[in-house]
Amino acid sequence: MVYMRGQARDYDEWKSLGNPGWGWDDVLPVFKRPRTITSAPTHRTAQGGEWRVERQRLSWEILDAFRDAMGEAGIPKISDFNRGDNEGSSLFEVNQKRGVRWNASKAFLRPAMRRPTSRS
Numbered sequence: 523m524v525y526m527r528g529q530a531r532d533y534d535e536w537k538s539l540g541n542p543g544w545g546w547d548d549v550l551p552v553f554k555r556p557r558t559i560t561s562a563p564t565h566r567t568a569q570g571g572e573w574r575v576e577r578q579r580l581s582w583e584i585l586d587a588f589r590d591a592m593g594e595a596g597i598p599k600i601s602d603f604n605r606g607d608n609e610g611s612s613l614f615e616v617n618q619k620r621g622v623r624w625n626a627s628k629a630f631l632r633p634a635m636r637r638p639t640s641r642s
Contacts, residue, residue, distance in 0.1 A: 523616040523623055525575045527553050530606030546606055572633065574624040578613045585613070 600610035
């Protein structure tokens with residue numbers, strides 16, 4: 523259920539290898555389009571899409587302690603793995619709706635099955 527876009531430099535490398543339309547700035551709107559973000563909106567989020575992305579609800583003291591230890595070792599705490607550079611420690615965003623797994627069937631297939639179809 524982890525939602526992660528990957529590294530911007532990977533996309534930019536694909537574009538530089540002759541794949542137009544695959545740079546980070548090219549694909550970011552595609553990532554944002556189908557999403558509904560339930561955390562605070564930032565420059566990289568979209569609202570109203572079918573694909574649910576939420577902050578993790580899991581909260582354990584050991585995770586916070588581990589992140590603190592990573593910070594002491596020089597690995598920075600970051601607030602967002604999906605900004606194009608996911609170097610650092612953070613909690614993942616997840617594909618969930620109110621803590622329940624959100625999948626492609628719930629996001630796309632079931633709503634499409636409820637829509638009327640046009641028949642010739």
